[in-house]
Amino acid sequence: MNLTIHWTFLPHTDADASLAFYRDVLGFEVRNDVGANRMRWITVGPPDQPGTSIVLTPPEAADLTDDERKVLEQMIAKGGYMLVFAADDLDKTFEQVRAAGADVVQELEDHPYGVRDCAFRDPAGNIVRIQQRD
Numbered sequence: 825m826n827l828t829i830h831w832t833f834l835p836h837t838d839a840d841a842s843l844a845f846y847r848d849v850l851g852f853e854v855r856n857d858v859g860a861n862r863m864r865w866i867t868v869g870p871p872d873q874p875g876t877s878i879v880l881t882p883p884e885a886a887d888l889t890d891d892e893r894k895v896l897e898q899m900i901a902k903g904g905y906m907l908v909f910a911a912d913d914l915d916k917t918f919e920q921v922r923a924a925g926a927d928v929v930q931e932l933e934d935h936p937y938g939v940r941d942c943a944f945r946d947p948a949g950n951i952v953r954i955q956q957r958d
Contacts, residue, residue: 829876831867833846834907834950835900839864841947848926850909850952861928878907903929906951908941914956921954935958 825884836842839862846852846868855877858868870876883896899905911917918932921944929951930943941955 831877832903832907833879833881835883835895835896835948837883837900839866839880839882839950842866842880843868845926845946846880849926852878853860855876869873892957901949903945903949903951906953908953910955910957911913912957914940914942914954917954926952 826884843854843857843866846866849943852868853871854866856865856870857920858865859882862884864882866880868880869875878904882955883893884899886893886896888896915932922928926940927945930941932940932942934940937953941953943951943953944951
């Protein structure tokens, strides 16, 4: 088998704020933007990886009860969803993302298991980790 990640779905709670974060802060290109208001799906991805996309989806899109939707929104806000990216120059990337006003969850750190990374929250509360690429 030769599998690649094609799409992954990540919930958003404010389409415009999420769009600004992934496009303007992380530098992703917008591949699709459909719907309106709270029912808006935005597909973004790294410009040099046209086959890999993140679909930012509203919690309302899921077939959930009101109670289930509240739990989902609490999970989002508490960082229950995570993406992990890799960067060639983690120090430079960290400074650029922090300078853009992103919410820093973890400063640059060298972990004892060999990974150097940092972490931010996107506008919905999802965790965005960035590791140093080997």
